[in-house]
Amino acid sequence: MHLYHDYAEHLPELVAVTQGEEQPDPKLAVLNEKLAQQLGLDTDWLRSTDGLNFLLGRSGGHAMAYSGFQFGTFNPQMGDGRAMLLGEVDTEGQLWDLHAKGTGLTPYSRPGSDGRGTLSSMLREYLVSEAMHALGVPTTRSLAVISTGRPIQRGRVQPAGVLVRVAASHIRVGTFHYAAQFGRVQDLANYAIARHYPGAGYREFFQGVMERQIATVSAWMRLGFIHGVMNTDNTTVSGETIDYGPCAFMESYSPDTVFSSIDQQGRYSFGNQPAILGWNLARLAESLVPLFSATINAGVDFAQEAINGFQEKFASQRRKDIATALDTSTTVASAYFAAMQLSRPDITLAHRTLADAARGHTRPAQELFSNNDFLDSYLASEPAPQTVDAAMPRVIPRNIAVEAALRAAETGDMEPFTELLHAVTHPWQPHPSYEQPDPNGLAGFRTYCGT
Numbered sequence: 001m002h003l004y005h006d007y008a009e010h011l012p013e014l015v016a017v018t019q020g021e022e023q024p025d026p027k028l029a030v031l032n033e034k035l036a037q038q039l040g041l042d043t044d045w046l047r048s049t050d051g052l053n054f055l056l057g058r059s060g061g062h063a064m065a066y067s068g069f070q071f072g073t074f075n076p077q078m079g080d081g082r083a084m085l086l087g088e089v090d091t092e093g094q095l096w097d098l099h100a101k102g103t104g105l106t107p108y109s110r111p112g113s114d115g116r117g118t119l120s121s122m123l124r125e126y127l128v129s130e131a132m133h134a135l136g137v138p139t140t141r142s143l144a145v146i147s148t149g150r151p152i153q154r155g156r157v158q159p160a161g162v163l164v165r166v167a168a169s170h171i172r173v174g175t176f177h178y179a180a181q182f183g184r185v186q187d188l189a190n191y192a193i194a195r196h197y198p199g200a201g202y203r204e205f206f207q208g209v210m211e212r213q214i215a216t217v218s219a220w221m222r223l224g225f226i227h228g229v230m231n232t233d234n235t236t237v238s239g240e241t242i243d244y245g246p247c248a249f250m251e252s253y254s255p256d257t258v259f260s261s262i263d264q265q266g267r268y269s270f271g272n273q274p275a276i277l278g279w280n281l282a283r284l285a286e287s288l289v290p291l292f293s294a295t296i297n298a299g300v301d302f303a304q305e306a307i308n309g310f311q312e313k314f315a316s317q318r319r320k321d322i323a324t325a326l327d328t329s330t331t332v333a334s335a336y337f338a339a340m341q342l343s344r345p346d347i348t349l350a351h352r353t354l355a356d357a358a359r360g361h362t363r364p365a366q367e368l369f370s371n372n373d374f375l376d377s378y379l380a381s382e383p384a385p386q387t388v389d390a391a392m393p394r395v396i397p398r399n400i401a402v403e404a405a406l407r408a409a410e411t412g413d414m415e416p417f418t419e420l421l422h423a424v425t426h427p428w429q430p431h432p433s434y435e436q437p438d439p440n441g442l443a444g445f446r447t448y449c450g451t
Helices: 006-010 033-038 043-047 049-055 119-134 173-180 185-196 202-223 270-292 296-308 310-326 330-343 347-358 363-368 374-380 385-391 399-410 415-424
Strands: 015-018 027-031 061-064 068-070 073-075 083-091 094-101 141-154 156-167
Touching: 006 061, 006 083, 006 185, 027 043, 027 119, 027 415, 033 043, 033 141, 043 049, 049 141, 068 173, 119 141, 119 156, 119 399, 119 415, 173 185, 173 270, 185 202, 185 270, 202 270, 202 296, 202 310, 270 296, 270 310, 296 310, 310 330, 310 347, 310 385, 330 347, 330 374, 347 363, 347 374, 347 385, 399 415
Parallel strands: none
Antiparallel strands: 015 061, 027 141, 061 083, 068 073, 083 094, 094 156, 141 156
16 A cells, blocks of 8 residues: 555645554454445554554544534634544545545644544434445545443443544545634645545635535535534535535424534524535635635636625425436426425425325325325426435434444444444335334434534
């Protein structure tokens, strides 16, 4: 394996040299062998002592610096406080970051931090990110989770773990906030453009980030996914979903749904995600304004015009996504949103009833959408059954099943996790054990970061 340090070499002011801490009893909990092979990594070596030490950052690497608007409040000095960029690997001319989380203290760690994370939070990210990939959502991937053999206190004593994830890059909107403080925005933009938007100018770069993020978040919402902590440091310029902390999947449709224990005001509720994405992109535009034009006023005018167009761009993308998935018109797709708001069904099961209705089995959908004219309009559009069936998954990572698998893993029983992982990474196959919603409607269910 040839390991590059391309980001650190191009932008040395935006990283700090670091090393993962020694772990008392590291054991590989799960390894994504298929992904490893795609990256040209030797799976036997990754399972060895030397391979584990590499994944744990014992060979060294770089903590990445960034800032962030966290719940709307600017934090100028953040960065990888419990993580590190191990380096990049090249696959067919594309660089892929190898990035480890939970490796211990770094130069960017906050006071009082231990730089660690719970095994369950790392397994959650592995499970959900791989599910999102299988569902066709742009996302960071998960290569491995390692149990460290160390107990840590997070409300209760839990085993600690390290996640190694893979991304086209870990450049965030918050990275630009940080670079702006040191006059390095242009250097960072040039690097991000070369890596993700070759040949683009600065305006085209911003528009490209907007388009990719709109596509990603719209894809989330079709599935009922709630990120839970859409701070600017959790918004990538590549368009990949990143940081699966207090994330969860909504079951019964309701725009006000919040599961994150730290989102007391509902800032990152399901229905508020488009507005927050627009807000985050406005913050990126602020960092990039000096690059948009030779004069500040012209740069501000471009940024304002681009942000003013965001809402309609997002709404149009959502209509298009639903219309494509249901093989219908955007007019019918608009009616779909009103029908979902009225009936508030389980999203995944509702989509399956529409797939069945397209095949002529209309009774379940008629019972579900009995109080509106949406279904009649939908069936009149003559959707192709195979198209709808291929777009609407049977399985998502339902929260109760996820929590049960993670609790079992904490005790050393990985079988429930392995079974659930198989189901969510084959989401169009029938898996009856994982297809039904919580009978209690997820009453009182909360998710936690585990940091």
